[in-house]
Amino acid sequence: MWIPIAAVCLGLIAGYLFYAPFEYIYSGYLAVFLLVSLDTILGGIRSYQENTFDEQNFLSGFVINLIFASGIAFLGLQLGVDLYLAAVFALGVRLFRNLSIIRRHVTDRLKKQKTDH
Numbered sequence: 001m002w003i004p005i006a007a008v009c010l011g012l013i014a015g016y017l018f019y020a021p022f023e024y025i026y027s028g029y030l031a032v033f034l035l036v037s038l039d040t041i042l043g044g045i046r047s048y049q050e051n052t053f054d055e056q057n058f059l060s061g062f063v064i065n066l067i068f069a070s071g072i073a074f075l076g077l078q079l080g081v082d083l084y085l086a087a088v089f090a091l092g093v094r095l096f097r098n099l100s101i102i103r104r105h106v107t108d109r110l111k112k113q114k115t116d117h
Contacts, residue, residue, distance in 0.1 A: 004044050004058070008037075028077070028084035032069040035091035036062065042098040049105040065091075 022030065040062040047053040069087035076083020 003055075004041050008041060025077075028073045028082070029070060032073050032084055032087050032091075033066065035088060035095065036066045036069055039065065039091050039094050039098070042095060042102065046098045046101050046105075049102065 040058065043061065044053060044058050047058075069084075069091065072087045073084035
């Protein structure tokens with residue numbers, strides 16, 4: 001469980017230290033990458049709370065989602081359509097669903113601790 005948290009921390013530090021501006025045309029790819037990353041992290045936290053976490057599933061899910069979402073963004077760029085918004089919408093829905101499930105797990109655990117004392 002500490003690997004995703006450490007990776008996020010290292011990524012934030014590296015992003016802060018090595019600022020590299022990018023062209024506007026790549027903003028769709030960046031949005032997709034960030035949402036895939038957040039979706040994978042929240043999905044990992046959720047599966048850890050449900051005792052179903054699997055590192056292989058975690059990493060393969062990240063890679064497959066990133067390839068698919070980037071492919072949609074690339075296809076949209078070639079067609080002249082903001083097709084990356086479909087990936088943004090789908091990943092956004094998953095983010096909020098995972099976040100609500102994580103919140104429910106945490107509140108249930110806190111209620112249980114409160115009743116046990």
